[in-house]
């Protein structure tokens with residue numbers, strides 16, 4: 001019999017998972033998994049719990065929480081030789097990664113999708129000692145992800161970032177960077193760079209339209225130094241995925257990317273602060289087997 005370990009954050013979202021736990025356990029048992037659960041107690045506990053599940057050779061880890069919890073679980077698995085399969089039940093405030101995989105936010109619906117058994121090996125991003133699933137970035141403009149209130153994000157989606165960008169741009173200074181990507185160099189003043197594993201960033205579904213999650217490559221999108229008028233124009237092109245040919249955008253695909261800068265530059269990983277640059281990004285090719293939705297598989301197949 002296969003063994004599944006649920007690692008859940010009881011404080012995540014509106015604490016709804018605990019109530020549903022008996023039914024979730026019942027459904028996984030019924031589907032043939034001997035299933036147990038661990039409630040995380042504090043920051044970092046999901047990483048430890050994942051390490052223990054790896055040591056005990058569980059077949060499946062089910063991470064229930066927000067992106068923070070999922071990231072911690074991945075942290076506990078990524079360096080291990082044996083890695084269980086990973087399923088996500090999104091119960092957090094932000095669950096961009098589950099959204100990218102097409103896992104619904106309703107707990108029992110998410111379980112139904114998981115039990116359909118669509119499994120794919122997907123790439124993981126690593127930078128310095130951190131991991132990310134969707135996107136990493138740097139440059140003053142990425143700092144606006146901390147400035148946009150989450151209520152506004154829910155209500156307005158990409159428009160919230162767009163408005164914040166317009167508000168902040170006049171006070172933002174470009175940063176001089178040197179970026180090495182697969183042995184080549186980019187050297188210029190930039191407003192922002194994005195290293196993307198998926199094609200969806202903060203509600204912009206087409207920022208990196210070519211980004212596939214199982215090809216071993218990041219999409220590197222750089223916005224050069226721009227003025228406000230150019231920014232507004234490019235941001236509106238980006239909503240349609242038509243920005244990549246613009247002269248202010250540098251776009252390429254790469255497996256390894258190193259970013260150097262003389263100035264202090266913050267790194268943003270999946271919408272959270274991720275330390276300071278310099279950073280060396282590595283794409284871990286098809287590193288973890290994820291449970292995904294049928295819709296995700298169809299979407300990936302369309303990107304070539």
Ligand SMILES: Nc1ncnc2c1ncn2[C@@H]1O[C@H](COP(=O)(O)OP(=O)(O)OP(=O)(O)O)[C@@H](O)[C@H]1O
Nearest residue numbers: 012013040041042043065066067068069092093094
């Ligand atoms: N029992 C706990 N009490 C308090 N914090 C916890 C507990 N367990 C885990 N955490 C921490 O809570 C953080 C955020 O959790 P998570 O991403 O699952 O939920 P969220 O609802 O999306 O939260 P947030 O809105 O704070 O991002 C995790 O990174 C983890 O370190």
